[in-house]
Amino acid sequence: MAASGVSSSAAPLLLAALLAAATVVPASGSGRGRVRELSDGSWRELLRGEWMVEFYAPWCAACQNLQPEWESFAEWGEDLEINIAKVDVTEQPGLSGRFIITALPTIYHCKDGEFRRYQGPRTKTDFINFISDQEWKSIEPVSSWFAPSSFLMSSMSALFQLSMWIRHCHNYFTEDLGIPPWGSYTIFACTTLFSGLFLGLVMVFLADCICPSRKHRPPQYPYQKKLPDSAPPLETTPEGEERDYLSETGVEHRELPRAVPEENTVRQRVVTPGAEAEQS
Numbered sequence: 001m002a003a004s005g006v007s008s009s010a011a012p013l014l015l016a017a018l019l020a021a022a023t024v025v026p027a028s029g030s031g032r033g034r035v036r037e038l039s040d041g042s043w044r045e046l047l048r049g050e051w052m053v054e055f056y057a058p059w060c061a062a063c064q065n066l067q068p069e070w071e072s073f074a075e076w077g078e079d080l081e082i083n084i085a086k087v088d089v090t091e092q093p094g095l096s097g098r099f100i101i102t103a104l105p106t107i108y109h110c111k112d113g114e115f116r117r118y119q120g121p122r123t124k125t126d127f128i129n130f131i132s133d134q135e136w137k138s139i140e141p142v143s144s145w146f147a148p149s150s151f152l153m154s155s156m157s158a159l160f161q162l163s164m165w166i167r168h169c170h171n172y173f174t175e176d177l178g179i180p181p182w183g184s185y186t187i188f189a190c191t192t193l194f195s196g197l198f199l200g201l202v203m204v205f206l207a208d209c210i211c212p213s214r215k216h217r218p219p220q221y222p223y224q225k226k227l228p229d230s231a232p233p234l235e236t237t238p239e240g241e242e243r244d245y246l247s248e249t250g251v252e253h254r255e256l257p258r259a260v261p262e263e264n265t266v267r268q269r270v271v272t273p274g275a276e277a278e279q280s
Contacts, residue, residue: 034077036085036086037087037088038086038087038092038095039092039095040092046110046148047149049083050110051082051084051085051108051109052085055089055101055108056087066122070084076124076128089101089104093163093164097159098148098154098156098160100153105122111136115141115147115148116142117139169184
């Protein structure tokens with residue numbers, strides 16, 4: 001009777017120990033064996049190790065058909081030493097722009113920072129063979145210009161996030177505040193106009209500071225030729241004319257044009273006394 005009492009009291013403790021062990025075992029796989037959800041804040045985990053990532057949308061019928069195969073493939077993640085993940089593009093628009101997602105579902109293979117787009121059959125067996133046989137080596141990796149960690153793709157991600165923020169603002173104006181759609185569009189149009197004017201003024205100010213216009217530049221005087229220090233002084237000819245040093249060196253000496261007499265001036269002719277006697 002005493003032994004049966006002890007066994008009955010130890011049964012709940014044994015059951016609790018088994019449940020605790022069952023909850024601890026999956027954590028030893030470091031996330032492998034299950035599908036992980038990636039976000040804009042955790043996507044850099046793809047740069048380390050080997051990954052297979054699926055980009056999907058809840059409303060996509062093809063994505064819904066792929067989910068059972070993807071979940072079954074994730075069960076092999078620990079055996080293949082690979083991480084399986086997925087990204088909801090409706091919740092993570094930044095990653096959609098960063099990876100240039102143009103069709104759904106889209107699958108990427110990531111290996112130590114190199115990204116390759118998977119375009120083969122989409123069954124569990126094909127996924128397993130793709131990893132175990134290293135078929136990904138036959139696929140050209142994405143160029144460094146279009147790599148998700150490049151500056152270009154980071155800018156694209158920011159643009160997609162801005163578009164999603166504008167969408168949330170539009171929904172807030174129309175649904176929460178009760179503003180009609182045309183009123184929301186007017187707000188965005190005015191905001192775009194004034195922000196463009198402000199940026200234009202800033203660019204003009206910077207351009208004027210860096211490259212000022214000619215009106216604000218100091219006047220530039222023409223170059224004046226100076227005589228060398230070794231030039232001899234001006235000499236005076238017997239006729240009383242000054243001879244310039246430049247004329248001796250062969251430089252052409254230009255004289256100022258003489259003033260032309262006006263048309264209404266009366267021309268006078270000098271007449272000698274002998275000529276006046278002959279005329280008389």
